[in-house]
Amino acid sequence: MRRHLVTTLAGAAALALLTACGGGSPEPAADGPQTIKVALWNYATTPEFKAIIDGFQAANPEIKVEPVDILADDYAEKVTTMLAGGDTTDVLTMKNVIDYSRFGTRGQLLPLTDQAAKLDPAKYSGLKAYDLDGKYFALPYRQDFWVLYYNKTLLKQAGVPESKLQNLSWADYATLAKSLTKGDGANKVYGAYQHTWRSIVQATSAAQTGGNLLGGDYNFMKDQYAMTLGLQQDGALLPWATASSQKVSYNTMFSTGKAALLPMGTWYAATLLADAKAGKTKVEWGVAPLPQRAADGKVTSFGSPTAFAVNKKSKHAEAAKKFVEWASSEAGATAVAKAGVTPSLQSQQILDTYFALPGVPSDAVAKKAFKPDNVVLEMPISDKSSDVDQILTEEHELIMTGQKSLDDGLAEMSKRVKNEVG
Secondary structure, eight states: OOOOOOOOOHHHHHHHHHHHHOOOOOOOOOOEEEEEEEEEEOOOOOHHHHHHHHHHHHTTEEEEEEEEEEGGGHHHHHHHHHHHHEEEEEOOOOSEEEEEEEHHHHBBBOOHHHHHSSSOOOTTTTTGGGGTTTTOEEEEEEEEEEEEEEEEHHHHTOOOGGGGGGGGBHHHHHHHHHHHHHGGGGBEEEEEOOOOOOOOHHHHHHHTTTTTSSSSSGGGGGGHHHHHHHHHTTSOOOOOOHHHTTHHHHHHHHHSSSSSEEEETTHHHHHHHHOOOOOOSSOOEEEOOBBBBBBBSSOEEEEEEEEEEEBBOOOHHHHHHHHHHHHSHHHHHHHHHTOOOBBBBEEEEEHHHHHHHHTOOOOOOHHHSSSSSSEEESOSSSTTHHHHHHHHHHHHHHHHHSOHHHHHHHHHHHIIIIIOOO
């Protein structure tokens, strides 16, 4: 998974980022504000980063924060290169738990176990995902999970009440997507858009069936794949091959009214809010719970937290720890919520802050969407996670493009994971 858009470093800064190396011993304190560097992605289009940095600096004027901006698609590779080269960038954003597990188990991050012990696991969604054999090397500041975005205007034109989306099964979703599909060619409006990531099929299946993405038996995905392939065959979804080859943006599909329904992460709300404020979209949107296997009123979604960690080579470790702690605090969570992003810290006060933002849907359907009964980690943490993820991604493409039948693709997933990963 995947927070996406575009911004990059100036060439000289990027070169300095990749070639800098550090010795790991603290620098002596200097007069004036101390400067710490924070590695992050797409600073200009990821609103919570500026909100956290501004808020932290206001509360800690003795510390200056310098963003190290990296292109989102290159982030994991660049940070891996940085750490391998002894780079001293102080704070590292953990984009996903797979990367975190790799960096943490390699001994490249400073322990934050004492700081994590101060946080209440019942209030911090995603905190347990950073437990590596009883030790913590990062603290979460945001928690994303998947919901269903919908175009209010298209539903109204079709005579579909928004309340219908409050308790939707996947079978209901498929029926609705077909009924909302209109037109053809350049004027076609798809009933739904499902992005090319494997998660919408595979992670949904795992979360809602109890299946294990690392287990090597993937028959639990069959129903979700069958529904998705059926919608694609019926023309209610943009074909996977088209979306992939043309690098279609889910934001373009939804914000221009080309798709009525969009399963996507909560992070997308911040993009919609910013685009509406900038006049880039006029779509009136709502948000509903992710559809379920059974419409029994309970909502299980999947998602992933995002965290900050401290580089073991940091020369300003104490200041860096202070930044990480502030980001996960109530003050940090409030700053994140005001940026239109769901923080890790969950409380009614934080939710009220979020729903008070201009443009955020605050009806009963939306409020249920933002309080799922269960959020399952998108990918389990293991030293095998990265290798399994690669196999599942490759086989997902072959199934969705029809290069393999569903049964053959699922069988090949199982065979490869067992043989190549063990």
